[in-house]
Amino acid sequence: xxxxxxxxxxxxxxxxxxxxxxxxxxxxxxxxxxxxxxxxxxxxxxxxxxxxxxxxxxxxxxxxxxxxxxxxxxxxxxxxxxxxxxxxxxxxxxxxxxxxxxxxxxxxxxxxxxxxxxxx
Amino acid sequence: xxxxxxxxxxxxxxxxxxxxxxxxxxxxxxxxxxxxxxxxxxxxxxxxxxxxxxxxxxxxxxxxxxxxxxxxxxxxxxxxxxxxxxxxxxxxxxxxxxxxxxxxxxxxxx
Numbered sequence: 001x002x003x004x005x006x007x008x009x010x011x012x013x014x015x016x017x018x019x020x021x022x023x024x025x026x027x028x029x030x031x032x033x034x035x036x037x038x039x040x041x042x043x044x045x046x047x048x049x050x051x052x053x054x055x056x057x058x059x060x061x062x063x064x065x066x067x068x069x070x071x072x073x074x075x076x077x078x079x080x081x082x083x084x085x086x087x088x089x090x091x092x093x094x095x096x097x098x099x100x101x102x103x104x105x106x107x108x109x110x111x112x113x114x115x116x117x118x119x120x
Numbered sequence: 121x122x123x124x125x126x127x128x129x130x131x132x133x134x135x136x137x138x139x140x141x142x143x144x145x146x147x148x149x150x151x152x153x154x155x156x157x158x159x160x161x162x163x164x165x166x167x168x169x170x171x172x173x174x175x176x177x178x179x180x181x182x183x184x185x186x187x188x189x190x191x192x193x194x195x196x197x198x199x200x201x202x203x204x205x206x207x208x209x210x211x212x213x214x215x216x217x218x219x220x221x222x223x224x225x226x227x228x229x230x
Contacts (some may be wrong), residue, residue, distance in 0.1 A: 045223070045224075046222065
């Protein structure tokens with residue numbers, strides 16, 4: 001079955017860029033009908049949609065993060081990536097990658113999540 | 121785009137029914153019947169319980185049901201069980217390829 005796995009540094013310095021990758025296994029990221037998403041959860045808080053991308057490269061972002069976020073897809077490596085620039089302590093969170101079903105409008109598959117701490 | 125509003129906590133005794141509200145606006149919940157609900161245990165990733173307002177994915181108990189009235193969506197858990205103790209989040213499509221989540225509700229089984 002399809003699985004998602006986040007990878008990347010667990011510690012990022014303030015003002016630097018947070019970079020994470022989500023590897024899709026057991027299926028192709030080129031499968032139509034899905035958006036590939038990043039969602040974050042601040043410690044003890046709710047979920048926040050960061051953005052998502054279609055395999056064609058069309059990406060959409062949370063307006064509150066749009067000036068700092070970029071999501072890209074590499075179909076040859078079957079993965080997609082998140083870059084969040086100029087990070088502060090407020091960006092400390094568990095970052096999840098997830099799959100969003102276009103036709104049914106929900107997140108049906110999630111990675112296990114990775115904690116990213118912003119600290120000097 | 122503001123987060124959807126959920127009560128911080130809801131509790132009930134085993135066997136009872138509880139309802140969690142999710143209040144949005146005419147731009148999100150009110151405009152689309154595209155609310156989904158997620159259950160999350162501590163330290164785990166969320167998993168979907170309801171989608172498109174009232175649809176249950178395969179494998180989800182019939183004790184979970186969803187509905188909507190105006191700008192407010194609701195999740196009802198009937199026949200409350202100890203295993204239902206978790207955090208629950210609502211999520212809505214908000215147009216223009218934007219998605220918004222609620223702040224989450226902690227369900228406690230007394």
